[in-house]
Amino acid sequence: MKYLDTLFLSIKNLWRRKLRTSLTIVGVMIGTCAIVVMISLGLAMNKNFLEQISQMGNIMQIQVYNWNEGGMTPDGNKIEPLTDAKIAELARMKGVEGATPIMDLGLKMVVGKYVGWVNILGIDPNVFEMLDIPVSTGRGLTIEDTNHAVIGDHVKYNLYNPRSSRWDPAPDDLNLMEEKVTVSWDMNYGEKPYPGQPTPKKKVKPVTIEVVGMVSESGSQYDYSVVMPLDTVKKYKKEQDKFNQDGSGGGGVIVGSGSSRGSGENEGYYQAIVKVKDIDSVMEVMDQIKAMGYEAYSPIQILEQMKEQSAGLRQILGGIGITAFIIAAIGIANTMYMSIYERTREIGIIKVIGARLGDIRRIFLMEAGWIGVFGGVLGVGLSLLASMALNRFNINLGGQVMWMPQGEGMPSSYIPAWLMLAGAGFSFLASLLAGVLPARRAMKLSVMKALRQE
Numbered sequence: 001m002k003y004l005d006t007l008f009l010s011i012k013n014l015w016r017r018k019l020r021t022s023l024t025i026v027g028v029m030i031g032t033c034a035i036v037v038m039i040s041l042g043l044a045m046n047k048n049f050l051e052q053i054s055q056m057g058n059i060m061q062i063q064v065y066n067w068n069e070g071g072m073t074p075d076g077n078k079i080e081p082l083t084d085a086k087i088a089e090l091a092r093m094k095g096v097e098g099a100t101p102i103m104d105l106g107l108k109m110v111v112g113k114y115v116g117w118v119n120i121l122g123i124d125p126n127v128f129e130m131l132d133i134p135v136s137t138g139r140g141l142t143i144e145d146t147n148h149a150v151i152g153d154h155v156k157y158n159l160y161n162p163r164s165s166r167w168d169p170a171p172d173d174l175n176l177m178e179e180k181v182t183v184s185w186d187m188n189y190g191e192k193p194y195p196g197q198p199t200p201k202k203k204v205k206p207v208t209i210e211v212v213g214m215v216s217e218s219g220s221q222y223d224y225s226v227v228m229p230l231d232t233v234k235k236y237k238k239e240q241d242k243f244n245q246d247g248s249g250g251g252g253v254i255v256g257s258g259s260s261r262g263s264g265e266n267e268g269y270y271q272a273i274v275k276v277k278d279i280d281s282v283m284e285v286m287d288q289i290k291a292m293g294y295e296a297y298s299p300i301q302i303l304e305q306m307k308e309q310s311a312g313l314r315q316i317l318g319g320i321g322i323t324a325f326i327i328a329a330i331g332i333a334n335t336m337y338m339s340i341y342e343r344t345r346e347i348g349i350i351k352v353i354g355a356r357l358g359d360i361r362r363i364f365l366m367e368a369g370w371i372g373v374f375g376g377v378l379g380v381g382l383s384l385l386a387s388m389a390l391n392r393f394n395i396n397l398g399g400q401v402m403w404m405p406q407g408e409g410m411p412s413s414y415i416p417a418w419l420m421l422a423g424a425g426f427s428f429l430a431s432l433l434a435g436v437l438p439a440r441r442a443m444k445l446s447v448m449k450a451l452r453q454e
Helices: 003-016 018-054 084-091 230-245 279-291 300-342 344-352 357-392 397-402 417-434 436-443 447-452
Strands: 061-065 096-111 114-123 135-138 148-152 181-184 207-215 225-229 271-276 295-297
Touching: 003 018, 003 357, 018 300, 018 357, 018 417, 061 279, 084 096, 084 271, 096 230, 114 230, 207 225, 225 230, 271 279, 279 295, 279 300, 300 357, 300 417, 300 436, 357 417, 357 436, 417 436
Parallel strands: 114 225, 148 207
Antiparallel strands: 061 271, 061 295, 096 114, 096 181, 096 271, 135 207, 148 225, 181 207
């Protein structure tokens, strides 16, 4: 028999028994829908986990801290300072996109009549874009910048009017990009000393900085920080240390005097940021950094813990879907066996007129395959409707099971394109497997017994 003959014959046989075929297709449709929806719930949980963790910081960035300098690494070596050379070594690690030291410095800032302590973050301008700092207005730092800064949107909340008789904070609409901004390491800068407070032996000339960009609110440390080129912050740190050593600090406490052990490049830093190229390499890079004796942190650690906690739930959901499809596959096999019983004489006649065993097998496998195709496509369509309903009513599965709040706009069910294709493909293959035994049964039928069948 020709291939097209077996194809049309299989369709004709299914059409002759429309009710039974329809019920079997419905079973496959429900099974496919169950699998796709159950998997989509697990995917949505992971997607929601990732979205919420991303709000805590860039999951592909690793915060590196050197809190144990002078101690020993896990393999017994001495922990080295986190110097520029060491950070360059981190940047050369496999899977790492780049690295930068972080220098933290507290300075006094004056904007018009408003004064306040601000946190200065010194970074390498070459990797500014790599850090994914969300600049909403203006631009980021470049290698040509010196006394330039990108300021977090919440920095203005640290500013106040010291000449007012009451608390007078800076207004929300204060535009730091249009105002003159100056900084100084003199704690008395911008306001009068309190009675009895020592005054500096010499005055410090404030530094005017140019604000080239504003950071939008992101929930990160950049919201409340002034980001400047690392070399510039090192110079500020030297001047601040010299100012304090000369006894010109005014007798006050220097807030946030710096997160490096000094301004020299060989004295080491307390903190650095390592950017990893892809999410799958983050944990591996973190392990390498920890093996060097440094502390390493990334929000992805929380994500991995959440995935471990939800793994059991995802397995249960997948098991429910597979169970539903197994029942549907049994229905397909039952339908095919019944078809053989009813068409025993027809099978015998087909064999007599010249059909080969392969033709008989192909007919029944095609019938099972058509059931899988129609059931799979309809099942995927039904799963999309079910997913839309779950998202429409905002069923918070992650919050109910994992005790996590579901963020606004986060899905309860997520069906990517690959899952739709996988659902339909799995339905087709499973239906073919369900038709293998009935097809073999039809092939083994005796022609003489089949022709005597009434």
